[in-house]
Amino acid sequence: MTPLRSARTLRMLATLALAGTLGACAPHTGTTLATHGRRWFGTISPPRANVLRFNLGAEPELIDPGVTSGQTESRVSRILFEGLTSSDPQTLQPIPGQAYRWEISADGLTYVFHLRPGLVWSDGRPLGAEDFLWSWRRALAPRSASRAAGLLYPIVNAERYNRGELDDSTQVGLAAPDDSTFVVRLRAPTPYFLFLTSYTTFLPVPRHAIETWGRTWSAPGHIVSNGPFLLKVHRQNERLEFARNPRFWDAGNVRLDGIVAYPVDDLSTCVNLYKSGSVDWNPSGYIPSPFLPLMREYSDYVTGEYQGTYFYSFNVTRKPFDDVRVRRALNLAIDREAIARDLLKGTRRAWGRITPSGYPGYEGPPQIGYEPGAARRLLAEAGYPGGRGFPKFSILFNTSEDHRRIAEAVQAMWKRELNVPVELLNMEWGTVQQATVALRYDVTRRSWIGDYLDPNSFLGILRTGDGNNRTGWSDPRYDALLDAAARELDAARRFRLLAQAEKIALDAAVFIPIYHYSTHELVKPYVRGIYHTALDVHPLTRVWIDRDWREHEAIVAAPASRAGRHEARGAPGAPAPSDGRPPAGGAWRR
Amino acid sequence: MTTYVLRRILLFVPTLWVIATLSFFIVRLAPGGPFQSEKEIPAAARAQLMRTYGLDRPLPEQYVRFLANAARGDFGVSYRYPQRQVREIVSAGFRVSAELGGWALLLAVLAGVPLGVLAAVKRNRLADHAVMGLALAGVSVPNFVLAPLLVLIFALTLYWLPPALWNGPASRVLPVIALSLMYVAFIARLARAGMLEVLGQDFVRTARAKGLAEPAVIARHALPLGVLPVVSFLGPAAARVVMGSIVIEQVFAIPGLGRQLVGAAFNRDYTLVLGIVLFYAALLLVLNLLVDLAYAKLDPRVELS
Numbered sequence: 001m002t003p004l005r006s007a008r009t010l011r012m013l014a015t016l017a018l019a020g021t022l023g024a025c026a027p028h029t030g031t032t033l034a035t036h037g038r039r040w041f042g043t044i045s046p047p048r049a050n051v052l053r054f055n056l057g058a059e060p061e062l063i064d065p066g067v068t069s070g071q072t073e074s075r076v077s078r079i080l081f082e083g084l085t086s087s088d089p090q091t092l093q094p095i096p097g098q099a100y101r102w103e104i105s106a107d108g109l110t111y112v113f114h115l116r117p118g119l120v121w122s123d124g125r126p127l128g129a130e131d132f133l134w135s136w137r138r139a140l141a142p143r144s145a146s147r148a149a150g151l152l153y154p155i156v157n158a159e160r161y162n163r164g165e166l167d168d169s170t171q172v173g174l175a176a177p178d179d180s181t182f183v184v185r186l187r188a189p190t191p192y193f194l195f196l197t198s199y200t201t202f203l204p205v206p207r208h209a210i211e212t213w214g215r216t217w218s219a220p221g222h223i224v225s226n227g228p229f230l231l232k233v234h235r236q237n238e239r240l241e242f243a244r245n246p247r248f249w250d251a252g253n254v255r256l257d258g259i260v261a262y263p264v265d266d267l268s269t270c271v272n273l274y275k276s277g278s279v280d281w282n283p284s285g286y287i288p289s290p291f292l293p294l295m296r297e298y299s300d301y302v303t304g305e306y307q308g309t310y311f312y313s314f315n316v317t318r319k320p321f322d323d324v325r326v327r328r329a330l331n332l333a334i335d336r337e338a339i340a341r342d343l344l345k346g347t348r349r350a351w352g353r354i355t356p357s358g359y360p361g362y363e364g365p366p367q368i369g370y371e372p373g374a375a376r377r378l379l380a381e382a383g384y385p386g387g388r389g390f391p392k393f394s395i396l397f398n399t400s401e402d403h404r405r406i407a408e409a410v411q412a413m414w415k416r417e418l419n420v421p422v423e424l425l426n427m428e429w430g431t432v433q434q435a436t437v438a439l440r441y442d443v444t445r446r447s448w449i450g451d452y453l454d455p456n457s458f459l460g461i462l463r464t465g466d467g468n469n470r471t472g473w474s475d476p477r478y479d480a481l482l483d484a485a486a487r488e489l490d491a492a493r494r495f496r497l498l499a500q501a502e503k504i505a506l507d508a509a510v511f512i513p514i515y516h517y518s519t520h521e522l523v524k525p526y527v528r529g530i531y532h533t534a535l536d537v538h539p540l541t542r543v544w545i546d547r548d549w550r551e552h553e554a555i556v557a558a559p560a561s562r563a564g565r566h567e568a569r570g571a572p573g574a575p576a577p578s579d580g581r582p583p584a585g586g587a588w589r590r
Numbered sequence: 591m592t593t594y595v596l597r598r599i600l601l602f603v604p605t606l607w608v609i610a611t612l613s614f615f616i617v618r619l620a621p622g623g624p625f626q627s628e629k630e631i632p633a634a635a636r637a638q639l640m641r642t643y644g645l646d647r648p649l650p651e652q653y654v655r656f657l658a659n660a661a662r663g664d665f666g667v668s669y670r671y672p673q674r675q676v677r678e679i680v681s682a683g684f685r686v687s688a689e690l691g692g693w694a695l696l697l698a699v700l701a702g703v704p705l706g707v708l709a710a711v712k713r714n715r716l717a718d719h720a721v722m723g724l725a726l727a728g729v730s731v732p733n734f735v736l737a738p739l740l741v742l743i744f745a746l747t748l749y750w751l752p753p754a755l756w757n758g759p760a761s762r763v764l765p766v767i768a769l770s771l772m773y774v775a776f777i778a779r780l781a782r783a784g785m786l787e788v789l790g791q792d793f794v795r796t797a798r799a800k801g802l803a804e805p806a807v808i809a810r811h812a813l814p815l816g817v818l819p820v821v822s823f824l825g826p827a828a829a830r831v832v833m834g835s836i837v838i839e840q841v842f843a844i845p846g847l848g849r850q851l852v853g854a855a856f857n858r859d860y861t862l863v864l865g866i867v868l869f870y871a872a873l874l875l876v877l878n879l880l881v882d883l884a885y886a887k888l889d890p891r892v893e894l895s
């Protein structure tokens with residue numbers, strides 16, 4: 001670290017103003033280093049111990065995979081537990097986990113999983129099909145109050161049992177005919193089911209520990225797990241420490257001795273910790289928005305598309321939003337490109353559809369564009385020529401600088417193109433949630449992140465009566481298409497049905513899509529095996545610290561090898577292909 | 591003296607009851623509830639949670655149950671972190687905040703009192719102006735500006751100290767300095783004012799007339815009375831500082847009580863909010879009592895009644 005001191009001082013002074021308002025981490029280059037002509041954000045010395053340290057972003061509400069649903073909790077659960085399937089760290093495609101093979105019946109309704117022989121919990125007790133049976137039933141039991149129990153609903157009778165309409169858990173389509181065979185019966189073919197089996201809610205939990213310790217079963221000293229790492233220390237709001245699990249079936253390929261996760265919720269602090277080398281990985285979501293454009297010049301900044309969309313939704317139970325022409329007019333009057341380009345500095349992609357990109361084979365309907373002329377015509381048809389007589393309404397959003405700026409832009413566009421009176425209504429998050437659920441709003445900011453790699457994860461929320469609908473909109477044709485898609489075995493035909501459903505929802509203009517989410521992470525050059533993924537899920541089983549990363553940098557463009565040796569593809573710092581397409585693995589850097 | 595202390599302690603009960611009652615109803619006035627999320631929780635799960643925590647009972651019944659449990663010091667589990675008792679969370683957070691605050695206050699006294707005394711003794715001279723200028727800066731610069739500045743200089747430019755976390759002695763340095771600077775300034779100003787008042791009094795003149803050396807006059811005669819304003823400031827200051835500074839804990843990712851309180855309020859974690867508020871109230875009452883007792887000890891003119 002021997003940069004020019006005078007330059008450093010100048011830059012430091014120049015960044016003081018920004019630091020004062022945003023937290024002190026304006027990325028000045030005085031302390032960045034370069035290797036092989038590439039620049040890194042902050043220190044680049046590997047940690048002394050063979051341990052990965054990362055920002056967790058928030059304190060996990062509880063460690064109980066069957067019950068929780070948040071991203072933070074999922075991240076912790078996947079470190080500690082492994083499901084029937086696991087996820088490929090680059091593509092997230094299902095790979096064998098606790099089950100080493102499975103069969104799917106010709107009608108797509110029965111899955112038979114074969115567990116690896118000799119599986120054990122971290123305390124040495126044998127782990128078998130009965131454990132999965134008990135864990136899944138527990139997740140479905142009403143008294144567990146599982147947040148994500150809905151993901152199990154494709155299973156026969158799961159929904160009825162979870163809703164309390166059925167008392168007998170043996171009626172749920174799950175069976176363990178012997179120790180190593182687990183059978184799942186679905187009520188309809190579910191093409192994405194193998195993605196689900198690696199999801200948090202589907203992880204096995206230790207019955208014996210839960211029955212012994214009750215509420216505190218997952219505290220260090222009590223917890224028994226079956227994944228690559230064990231929980232050693234958990235101090236609230238301070239740290240979680242994990243150590244390698246010697247009894248994990250694939251322990252030989254786990255190369256880290258441990259992992260430390262810091263529940264830091266201040267975004268500027270997250271970046272500070274990364275820059276100073278206190279953490280080696282700053283996952284997506286923990287960089288303050290204004291810094292994103294500045295990060296592009298660094299090679300440890302990894303960005304790519306994320307399965308999420310940012311949109312506004314209408315409350316169609318209120319006038320004049322019950323009129324589809326009004327909704328379409330407001331939709332067509334928004335210049336999404338300008339928002340993405342000027343406001344978000346190109347850090348996210350303008351988007352005019354409900355489902356995000358990234359479902360191979362899914363051709364969604366054409367995106368809603370920017371057509372102010374058509375918008376004005378529609379509004380006139382609806383009885384508000386030139387915006388005359390249009391009632392005053394509000395955009396409701398929760399407190400955040402980004403939300404405010406976008407709402408102001410939308411307000412200005414609606415005023416300019418349609419001359420309608422809009423006011424901004426900023427409330428704290430909990431209040432916004434309540435107002436949205438109770439349909440006490442006109443237009444509100446929302447977002448949706450996919451749970452699994454399938455358009456259904458998005459389209460399902462607009463079903464009639466779905467708890468996440470929150471618009472009052474309902475269309476029997478839409479519901480029927482989703483039902484038909486759920487019964488369809490042929491993948492291409494199923495996607496066509498889903499695309500038709502999405503077209504109905506887009507034509508009804510219930511949502512105003514604005515942008516497509518992206519992930520923005522920082523990964524130190526010596527960390528191998530962390531890739532950009534569309535769901536922002538990162539299996540850490542085979543991640544490792546590469547102490548000779550500088551030597552490997554020279555060959556970083558060489559063909560990839562399997563995880564566990566030098567990672568080239570998607571390894572931090574892999575150059576983007578010259579044609580600008582993302583390299584295999586999906587990551588591109590700007 | 592004993593009677594006085596007992597009477598004060600008896601007064602704690604109605605005071606805490608009023609605070610508990612107000613807090614109980616105010617947290618419930620906030621829109622939303624503890625079990626809300628961007629993604630809908632299934633209705634069955636929500637109903638189960640409401641039952642588990644007795645939130646489906648009528649409000650008066652909830653209030654009575656809350657008071658009965660609170661009287662035993664039992665606030666139940668946190669709604670947000672159901673694997674933890676409120677008691678555990680409060681005591682863990684308080685230990686951290688108290689340590690941070692304790693160091694900050696110690697630094698503030700050790701730096702502030704000598705600076706104030708120096709300014710008083712060198713009244714209207716360069717040292718006085720320098721100290722008072724510093725004190726003015728210390729009072730004026732808010733810690734949400736000071737903390738990031740310290741991080742920028744010492745953690746991200748010089749790489750001497752970690753920028754955050756609660757992770758060994760090095761990680762304590764910046765937050766302690768950031769938290770204490772304002773108190774250093776306050777204490778310096780109070781000590782100066784107190785000393786100036788005392789230095790002009792007859793008994794100091796008498797001590798000098800008796801031929802005592804100036805350092806002895808200041809240290810033995812003037813200082814005990816001169817720091818009285820500092821002592822009375824220390825009580826409320828200690829209460830404030832050990833409860834944790836929200837800004838400092840946020841910027842430095844310190845697992846203290848201040849951060850917990852903010853999080854609990856946003857999460858509508860009723861039990862945790864009430865636990866922290868009542869703990870804070872009790873602490874404030876005790877600290878105020880201790881200050882009054884210390885005051886009586888230091889100043890023979892004060893009578894406890």
